[in-house]
Amino acid sequence: MPVRHDKDIPIWRRRTTARKWGVWGLWLLGTAIFVYCWQLISDKTIWMFVWDAPTQAADLASRMSPPKWGYMSELWRPLWDTLNIATLGTLLAILLAVPVAFCAARNTTPSALLVRPLALFIIVGSRSINSLIWALMLVTIIGPGVFAGVIAIGLRSVGFVAKLLYEAIEEIDPDQVEAITATGANGPQRVAYGIVPQILPAFAGISVFRWDINIRESTVLGLVGAGGIGLQLDASISTLAWTQVSLILLVILATVVVSEWVSATIRHAMI
Amino acid sequence: MLRLDQVVKEYKTGDRALNGIDLQVPQGQVLALIGPSGAGKSTLIRCVNRLVEPTSGAVYLGDQEITSLGSSGLRRARRRMGMIFQEYALVERLTVMENVLSGRLGYVGFWRSYFRRFPREDVAEAFRLLSRVGLDNMVDKRADELSGGQRQRVGIARALIQNPELLLVDEPTASLDPKTSRQIMRLICELCRERTLAAVVNIHDVPLARMFAERIVGLRQGVIVYDGTPEGLSNQVLTEIYGVEDWDASDTGETAPSKPDPTRPKSKPDVEHLVGM
Known part of the structure; x- marks a missing residue:
């Protein structure tokens, strides 16, 4: 007391x-x-x-500057690949995540005993493996290149998108679904009229947010051979071409800033 | 028209919400179902269209037994029963027109409804109904832009476009101010008269029930304890429905909804500016 x-x-x-x-x-x-x-x-x-660190940092900085602007002409193509990996990977993830989310949400799952645990397992499995590791495995399975990157980003994002989406489905207002049911609507109509309008803003927000994350993740996939600007980054670091490295880092920074702006604008417009 | 035969609903928790309900509602009758919270009013009307599955007993709409229908038969039967909800239950992010047309979902196939290609007659009927409930210029508004009274009018239009034989109305006025409540109740009763619709109206506002219903059924703990005219609703009957304790509390000046006081001060001038809603 x-x-x-x-x-x-x-x-x-x-x-x-x-x-x-x-x-x-x-x-x-x-x-x-x-x-x-x-x-x-x-x-x-x-x-x-450690005492040496400031000197070393200054030394590296001097070797990195000025960025080798002429190298830009060789970066457009890998940059385009990077954007494609992120975008196609996100689309793939959305395609797979929507059914998984409906199976995982308590109020829409066809079977809480069988299907729901399976869907939750897919979500956890996808989320627990970093996209770099997915890429590493996929490069050994399907060979190096952009395709491995797309699949890696897709598999990593399924869990993320499905998890946030199924939480949104569980939070819908059941009265609206009840009202649609009371009109004599069938199952697909109940989903299309009662559920989809309620989760659409969340769905758009989640997708764009994940696309934004994937732009960042896809810039490093090249380090393990899965295509994109990371390949050039890896090559430049290996050959100690620090002025190229600094240019690549600037390009990545600019890309991320633009993608964040795009995603913020879209999310704002969707609400 | 509507007949309930020994309907029992027992929830998984063991609560008996309905305990052998026998009820008949003839065509064109507006019946008010009153009773304290938890008496089983909501469960009763949901047992009619089987949003809640009755544990035992039978429900008939006309000659058809609702309780024995399979899922597609049930969907067809639900088209004949329009439902109006307490919190309106409109699909908030859809427009007024889409909400009204959603009342036709039972008649229209999935793809037509998905692409919003409703038959022309349905759309014409939706315009007619919206103008009947006083929302001509609101067609393209989104449901979440409307006031409570306007939303309930959309809810009424959605129920009526089903072309139902029966209206199930669950606390239509519980979220509305007193003036709007009366307007909504008046509208529901007028529409029932125009179309000789039967209606079961759950309502906890006894004065409102007296004002608008032809017949009052009192429910207490899942049992019908009163079934008669509004005039027969004496203090003694109210005591039987709502229980002695609640009743005493309202007699000492508390504003319990069960007190029959037609001069409710809340409906006086301070809400005049809400007339249009």
Whole structure:
């Protein structure tokens, strides 16, 4: 009891004495672990390299500048590939995610015992593997190139899109579906009139948001051979062509800024 | 017209919402179903179109037994029963016209409805109904732009375009202000008279029920405890429907909805500016 009586006057404290000591003890333990870990990291760090870091960074920066603008002519094509990987991958993901989402949502699943766990498994499976790892596996399966990238982005995004979409389906207003049912509508009509209008804004927002994420993810897929601007990045780093690297990074930055602007504009328009 | 025969509804939790309901509603009769919250009013009208599946008993619409129908037969039977909801239950992101036409979904195939290619007669009827309920210039508005009273008018039009024989009306005025409530009830009753429609109206506002219904049925804990004219609804009967405790509370000046007070101050001038809604 945090309330204690002192000559009939009740005194209230936030915690009892025992809990107070407990909280203090946990803080002590936390601090001790932190200090210990600090010590461990410090011992295993070669401090000479760290003291050297500003010099090294300055050196790298000088080697990266100025960006080799002439290299741009060789980047348009991979940039176009990157955009295609992101866009086609997102479309593939949407195509697969919509049925998965309807199977995963509690209020629309055909069977809560059989189909729903399967759909949830697909979602978790897709989400638990990074697109870079999907790409790595797909490059060994179907060979290097843009196609592997598209599939990798698609498989990674299915879970994301399906998860957010099925949450949106579960949050719909059931009265509207009930009203459509009461008119004598059949199953597909109930979905088209009762459910789809309610989830359309969420659907558009999720898709565009995922497309935006995929633009960023597809820029690195080339590192494992799955096409796009990452191939050039990998090649430039390997050959220590730092002025090309800086140009590629600038191009990626510009692409991401533009895609974020596009996605924000579309989402704003859809509400 | 509508006949309920020993209808029982027991929910999975073990609650008996309806306990052997026998009820007959002849054609053209407007029946008000009153009773406290949880008495089973909503369950009763949902058992008629089987949005809620009755546990036992039978429901007949005309000569047809609703309770024994398969899913396609049920869909066809539902076309004959229009339903109006408390929170309007319009599809918020669709236009007024789309909402009204959704009442024809039972008659139109999927692709036609998906591409909004409704038959010309249906569209003409939708325009007629919208003008009848006073929403001529709202056709292209989205449902979520409308006020409560306007939304309920769209709900009424959606139910009527089904060309039903029976209206199931679930608390049509519970989300509306007193003035709009009366207008909506008046509209529903007029339309029933024009088309000699039977209607079962769930309503917890007793004065409103008295004003508009020809017949009142009182429900308490899933059992019909009163069935008669509005005039027969004495304080004693109300006590039987709503229970002694609630009734005493309203007698001491609380504004319980069960108090029959025709001079409800809330409907006085302060809502005059809402007339058009």
